[in-house]
Amino acid sequence: MVIRSLHTLAVVAVVLAVTACASGPASGPGPSPSPASPPATSPDSIPSEAPQITIGSPVADATVSVPFTVSGEANTFEAALTVDAVDESGMVACVRHLTATSGSGTPGTWEGTLAFGPEEDALPVRLRAYARSAKDGSVVGLVEFPITISPDRPPIILTSPACGQVYEVGSLILVTGTANLFEAALTVDVRDASGTTVATLQVTADECCVESNFSSRLTLPADLSPGLYDVVAYSLSAKDGSVENEFPVQIEVRG
Known part of the structure; x- marks a missing residue:
């Protein structure tokens, strides 16, 4: 009886050892989950906690x-x-x-x-x-x-083109306004979004040194890319030739 009991205990010990090996060590914390990917930017997906x-x-x-x-x-x-x-x-x-x-x-x-x-x-x-x-x-x-x-009038005012006016590539722009300048001389540029001049026009107002009318025509280049442009009227300083009295009006050019 003693021999049989010892044999039984030995078998049980072997079974427990095999089970322990198969189970492996006690499991610890699993791998950390991957952080969630940020949501893709989409129209109007702007944070709501601050004004846009x-x-x-x-x-x-x-x-x-x-x-x-x-x-x-x-x-x-x-x-x-x-x-x-x-x-x-x-x-x-x-x-x-x-x-x-x-x-x-x-x-x-x-x-x-x-x-x-x-x-x-x-x-x-x-x-x-x-x-x-x-x-x-x-x-x-x-x-x-x-x-x-304010009703204060600047030295140069463009009345045409008007803000937001639309033109076709290669079309004619009627440039009108008033100027109160030394020698009545001013320049009108068409500038792209980077500030590069793509067309320019020299203009003389009707009278020197008092507010008077000016009118001329400027043709947009035929190879101009569609987009937003500024028509800018300005004068040059009699002292140092620097640009002054800029009056910029944004227009849209379509192909």
Whole structure:
């Protein structure tokens, strides 16, 4: 009986040893799960915890003289946004399409100039900045507040082309406005988004040293790429020849 019991205990010990080997060491913590991949950027996937667009300058209720610079920060799809000024009747006095320094989830800064002829009296407008939804074209991220446009008249005013006017490649632009300049001389450039001049025109106003009219025609190059361009009227300083009195109006050129 003793021999049989010892034999039985030996068999049990062997079975337990084999089972332990098969099971391996006690399992510890499993491998850490892979971090989740960041969501892909898509139209309008801008963080909601901060405004998409802010206007830093000018401030609400400010009085400004044309042309004036508008600047701020934005976080919009592909960094695109639009700035405009709308009068009390709902008429858009001027519009400019801009690209911030970054977007699509990364905040950037932006800056642009609105230039249009002032009225005889102070003009109340609403300054607006907004983006267009890539999904349906609707306005998104709108910020707006009132400002006043002073009746002060700058040395150069372009009345044609107007802000946002559309032209075809190779078409003729009627360039008109007023100037109050020494020797009545000014230059009108067409500049691309990088500031490179793609067409230029020398213009002389009707009279020297008082505000007077000017009118001329400028032909857009036939090989111009479709896109946004600035028509900029300016004069050269009699002291050092530097550019001054710039009056830029953004136009769209289509192919």
